[in-house]
Amino acid sequence: MLPDGERLHLQHGPIDLIIGATGAPEDIRLAFEQARDAFGSVLTDLVEELPCLKFPHAAQPKGAVARRMYDATRVYGSEFITPMAAVAGSVADHVLAHLIKGCNLSRAYVNNGGDIALHLAEASFRIGICDDPVTGTAGGVIDIQHDDEVGGIATSGWRGRSHSLGIADAVTVLAGSAAAADAAATMIANAVYLPRCPKIRRAPANSLSPDSDLGNRLVTMDVGRLSPAEINKALGAGLDKAESLRRSGVIKAAYLSLAGERRTSSAQTQQSEISRNVAHA
Numbered sequence: 001m002l003p004d005g006e007r008l009h010l011q012h013g014p015i016d017l018i019i020g021a022t023g024a025p026e027d028i029r030l031a032f033e034q035a036r037d038a039f040g041s042v043l044t045d046l047v048e049e050l051p052c053l054k055f056p057h058a059a060q061p062k063g064a065v066a067r068r069m070y071d072a073t074r075v076y077g078s079e080f081i082t083p084m085a086a087v088a089g090s091v092a093d094h095v096l097a098h099l100i101k102g103c104n105l106s107r108a109y110v111n112n113g114g115d116i117a118l119h120l121a122e123a124s125f126r127i128g129i130c131d132d133p134v135t136g137t138a139g140g141v142i143d144i145q146h147d148d149e150v151g152g153i154a155t156s157g158w159r160g161r162s163h164s165l166g167i168a169d170a171v172t173v174l175a176g177s178a179a180a181a182d183a184a185a186t187m188i189a190n191a192v193y194l195p196r197c198p199k200i201r202r203a204p205a206n207s208l209s210p211d212s213d214l215g216n217r218l219v220t221m222d223v224g225r226l227s228p229a230e231i232n233k234a235l236g237a238g239l240d241k242a243e244s245l246r247r248s249g250v251i252k253a254a255y256l257s258l259a260g261e262r263r264t265s266s267a268q269t270q271q272s273e274i275s276r277n278v279a280h281a
Helices: 025-039 042-053 064-074 083-100 178-191 228-247
Strands: 007-012 015-023 105-112 115-120 124-132 137-145 152-156 170-175 200-204 218-223 253-258 261-266
Touching: 007 025, 015 025, 015 083, 025 083, 025 105, 042 064, 042 083, 064 083, 064 178, 083 105, 083 115, 083 152, 083 178, 105 124, 115 124, 115 137, 115 178, 124 152, 124 170, 124 253, 137 170, 137 253, 152 178, 170 178, 170 228, 178 228, 178 253, 228 253, 228 261
Parallel strands: none
Antiparallel strands: 007 015, 015 105, 105 115, 115 152, 124 137, 152 170, 170 253, 200 218, 253 261
């Protein structure tokens, strides 16, 4: 337990989870025990199937987390994406499923390095959106209600922990699961792109990380000062991808940021309008 006595911290190798739950003390205690027990074998199970998870269009894996990764990425068909694009969100979803099993919780979350699986029975979440993972600059705040049917939120971009084919500072996605949000954030961030732009420095992914699932594809290393027209063009390409995924039901909403400019993609409904709840800083 963390010093506040309210959140559980689980860590194994590169997986680092912060877990919270709201409910009666006995339900929270059981929930945390179930999350701990489920977490024990996650990393070892993933390592066993890692060779196939690093390749696109791989055969369906056996492990519970690996299957979530596979399902979240196979919706992209012939587009390049490997199951690894959904690993953080899939781990969060897996632990959350065990966390809430048989427990009466009004809300709960599993935060895996910023990719978050959410459970909302009747409450709401207020979550900050980060424009720049390096500086921690806040782009806004979003209120998620239980009837928004959002089960996960994830962020990707070239400034984050993983390599990106695009130049987005950050792309935050809301979806029905953290795995779906994780994969979609990767794909939308990749789409924020300027072909053959001399202001962007790129390098083969495997020259930076020899075991990268991106192979020799060029990933973004640095982005120079872009003109307003270049920013608009790159964000427009990413927004087109986000809109396509939203219309097809893969995601609920997306928030894209580049060089201080932002774009959002969300559907308006009578019950809830996610985009209206975004308060820009």
